[in-house]
Amino acid sequence: MEHTNLIKATLVSEQQIKQRIAELGKQITADYKGRRPIVIGVLKGAWIYLADLLREVDLDVDVDFMSVSSYGSGTSTSGTITIVKDLSVDVTGRDVLIVEDIVDSGLTLARLKDLMRDRNAKSVEISTLLSKPSRRKVEVDVKYIGFEIPDEFVIGYGLDFDEKYRTLRDICVLAEEAYK
Numbered sequence: 749m750e751h752t753n754l755i756k757a758t759l760v761s762e763q764q765i766k767q768r769i770a771e772l773g774k775q776i777t778a779d780y781k782g783r784r785p786i787v788i789g790v791l792k793g794a795w796i797y798l799a800d801l802l803r804e805v806d807l808d809v810d811v812d813f814m815s816v817s818s819y820g821s822g823t824s825t826s827g828t829i830t831i832v833k834d835l836s837v838d839v840t841g842r843d844v845l846i847v848e849d850i851v852d853s854g855l856t857l858a859r860l861k862d863l864m865r866d867r868n869a870k871s872v873e874i875s876t877l878l879s880k881p882s883r884r885k886v887e888v889d890v891k892y893i894g895f896e897i898p899d900e901f902v903i904g905y906g907l908d909f910d911e912k913y914r915t916l917r918d919i920c921v922l923a924e925e926a927y928k
């Protein structure tokens with residue numbers, strides 16, 4: 749790949765991701781046994797994780813996608829989200845599992861969770877591949893976490909820098925010279 753010289757290190761390898769997703773898939777399968785959740789992928793970052801996760805989940809599921817823009821105001825916790833692309837299914841009375849690539853401040857997921865509750869979902873849980881607990885501005889309960897990571901600029905496996913690197917197989921740390 750063209751810009752590989754800007755990759756500082758591998759943080760989570762393809763093999764580690766695969767293994768952890770298999771574990772999460774088993775857990776989700778057991779937790780939702782006998783139910784048919786709506787799995788919501790949050791674009792764009794989550795699409796690779798969602799595709800791999802759901803192939804480790806042995807359940808009938810409905811899949812849909814949302815795209816949102818988050819606007820936080822500095823250190824404030826009053827961030828709002830704008831829906832860029834909404835769901836095409838009704839979540840009323842349904843079990844909803846939101847799938848994200850990363851939880852950072854928590855603002856996006858906190859607002860999405862509220863939105864699903866406002867729409868009368870029966871239950872709302874979250875799975876994220878990555879979480880940066882040190883960056884949290886709001887508490888958000890995330891039931892299925894792949895990896896907790898330090899506050900590094902990470903790319904790959906769905907995560908981008910300037911729309912690049914999403915298709916890297918590993919999760920890598922971007923070299924500082926790329927963005928400074």
Ligand code: PRP
Nearest residue numbers: 791792793849850851852853854855856
């Ligand atoms: C990332 C990620 C979450 C959000 C998390 O999306 O996919 O949606 O940021 O951040 P928060 O916890 O601080 O709210 P991003 O804006 O990078 O868009 P993308 O998924 O399209 O790359």
